Amino acid sequence: MMDATNIHISDLLDVRQQLNVSGITPTPQRLAIAEVLLTSHQHVTADEVFEKVNRSRVGPRVSKATVYNSLGLFVKKSLLREIFVDASRTFYDTNTQPHHHFYNLDTGQLIDMEERLVPFILESSLPENTLVEDIEIMIRVRNQKQ
Amino acid sequence: MMDATNIHISDLLDVRQQLNVSGITPTPQRLAIAEVLLTSHQHVTADEVFEKVNRSRVGPRVSKATVYNSLGLFVKKSLLREIFVDASRTFYDTNTQPHHHFYNLDTGQLIDMEERLVPFILESSLPENTLVEDIEIMIRVRNQKQ
DNA sequence: CGTGGATATTAGAATAGCTCTAAATCAGGA
């Protein structure tokens, strides 16, 4: 019990610290959202976060607008990445390491792929029992300043 | 004048034939939409197609639902590819050859990248005066039947 | 030639994800 409590507290401290380090004022709502992200599977939608953060009775109620604002802020501060697999919704990925994805059109499942596997994709690193339908490499660039 | 007319007619025949070959019944609306795709830049949105197909007085009026249905059908029949660069809209790409994209976050421009350039991306094949912000490789898979 | 059933098209309503607005709340420095 005591252990569990300690773990929980130190987790919270970590979250608070991470927000601080990233230059994000750690408000109660943002902490609650960050907590949810920590305890969720890796790829989440805004709506999933909204549901989860308000389902549990602990912590503050968080409005939908705040969920969107906070997720957007986390993305801007590189704590999250946005993923667009179809037009109907945005996924947020808590793994900010360079990596890519397998998206299973049949199941909707989004699976990580290590970056270094890219050259071998077509040989052996596919998820089991799947066939490639389409490969899309999107490189987002910005104009050079100056 | 005569030349121009001939060219136009033969273009139409080609379009009709392409739809037939792809197993798409060539209705007047679908032909008009396919025409628009031929004479547009490579990456278009449903709304651009809708505007363009109805701006010219020749050909039938085409409803928005039919534009969406037809574009969806063309995608299913591999005459078009969908591209998701952000959550706000779907692009349709008339180039169905295997290839990828540069997306300029500053300008919204979508630029083709040849598939074979992928391994050299980070060296020299970037669009001029741009910096990489993010690379995303999306591999869409399907469950193996059987 | 009809006619009947499948296919296609349509206008407009509905949906859904996301953003905006304007008011209320909160935090913290003077």
Place this chain on the structure above:
DNA sequence: TCCTGATTTAGAGCTATTCTAATATCCACG
């Protein structure tokens, strides 16, 4: 305590897309 700026909120608004259900078109068969 008061002031100011940042944050949150409910709900309205926006927009791309899909749905609905009525109409039109096509064409094979009698």
